[in-house]
Amino acid sequence: MITKFDSLFAGHIDMDNIGYGGIPVNDRRYSNEHLATVFGKAQAMAQLMDRLGYSTFWMAEHHFQPEGYECIPNVLMMAVHLAHLTKRLQIGCGFNVTPMWHPLRLAEDFAMADILTGGRVTFGVGRGYHTREVEAFGAPLLDQTANRELFEEQVDIIFKAFNEESFSYQGKYYTLPPEVPYRGYTLKELTLVPRPLRRPVECWQPIQGGTQRAMDFMAKHGIQGMVGGGSAEGGAMHRVVLDWQQAHARIGKHIELGERLCFGFHFYMADSQEQGMREAAKYYEENMKMFGPLRLVRALTDEQMEIMADPVRAPHAQLPRIEDAVSNGGFLCGSAGEIIEHLKKLEERYPGLDHISVSLSVGVPEKVAVEQLERFGTEVMPAFRGTAAPVSA
Numbered sequence: 001m002i003t004k005f006d007s008l009f010a011g012h013i014d015m016d017n018i019g020y021g022g023i024p025v026n027d028r029r030y031s032n033e034h035l036a037t038v039f040g041k042a043q044a045m046a047q048l049m050d051r052l053g054y055s056t057f058w059m060a061e062h063h064f065q066p067e068g069y070e071c072i073p074n075v076l077m078m079a080v081h082l083a084h085l086t087k088r089l090q091i092g093c094g095f096n097v098t099p100m101w102h103p104l105r106l107a108e109d110f111a112m113a114d115i116l117t118g119g120r121v122t123f124g125v126g127r128g129y130h131t132r133e134v135e136a137f138g139a140p141l142l143d144q145t146a147n148r149e150l151f152e153e154q155v156d157i158i159f160k161a162f163n164e165e166s167f168s169y170q171g172k173y174y175t176l177p178p179e180v181p182y183r184g185y186t187l188k189e190l191t192l193v194p195r196p197l198r199r200p201v202e203c204w205q206p207i208q209g210g211t212q213r214a215m216d217f218m219a220k221h222g223i224q225g226m227v228g229g230g231s232a233e234g235g236a237m238h239r240v241v242l243d244w245q246q247a248h249a250r251i252g253k254h255i256e257l258g259e260r261l262c263f264g265f266h267f268y269m270a271d272s273q274e275q276g277m278r279e280a281a282k283y284y285e286e287n288m289k290m291f292g293p294l295r296l297v298r299a300l301t302d303e304q305m306e307i308m309a310d311p312v313r314a315p316h317a318q319l320p321r322i323e324d325a326v327s328n329g330g331f332l333c334g335s336a337g338e339i340i341e342h343l344k345k346l347e348e349r350y351p352g353l354d355h356i357s358v359s360l361s362v363g364v365p366e367k368v369a370v371e372q373l374e375r376f377g378t379e380v381m382p383a384f385r386g387t388a389a390p391v392s393a
Contacts, residue, residue, distance in 0.1 A: 003386035004055035011072035019282035020314035050086035052377030058094030083117035095126030099139035103154040114196040215247035256352025264357040273334030284322040286363035336379035
């Protein structure tokens, strides 16, 4: 039963001239002052969601983007700030790009956020998808095997630090602690100070490729999965849900279809589906321009990605359109009744599903984002039993 509604904000600033015929992604440049408006935008969205009874406001960690698409470099710092401006909304790390951190620094920072906010920050980890940021921090991404090996070591260390009063670790990338002399003895173990007060730590990770190795690793650590929504492709794949269930079965844990998952969608509400698609098409297209060349939309060909960078050719080319995304179920668009009907069918098919994330495409300005989240919160969420009631203004 769906009882929790989230939203993921990638960290995009307001921008003009968007869509396939708009400014190419690599040609966008903004002043430092305009890039900094992302923080006020996140605050406006979070405070509205808090009032309307949303469950979690997720933010994404990204770096070095003068183009204006993903402009929040420290999700934990922002989460602590927002937690003190809201009353009950969870603030989610969606996601800390772990290869860009030392795992013990990430564990320490989350533990502090957990304590300072009274448990209102939700932990999340990811491997990254921007070579510009991951490789710039000295971690591998072009070498996907090395990236996964590093990531798995880091997450192993983070959970040891969370859960064990003292620990040591020996791996390919890390030896913790180094055996050095310290105040009259040789160092053999470390203690994270402080550790999170709320343990076991709830942790989420995006499911992109859905390999058995990735799902087995997540199941081993009790990490929950977010499917779709965070990238341009969107929509939950039935195969992923089945594979997720089987990964838990391999460790002797039975889960219902959809359990321990959050299904993510992009959305846009209007009085009709046709009106919604007309209004949202340019946002959908900007989202494709941003994420397609990053290989997050597996169906795109190299030629299509090249064409998307050309505002003269792109509007008339055979490129993904919002009508296809809506038809395939990956983009929720239309009236409250149409969206409720779609989500009710998901409830029937996936009895273990309790989390839905509805997010806005990059390029949606703050005014529209707030309007859309308010409309969803007041027109759609009340149709689902167990969702939180709005807080009085």
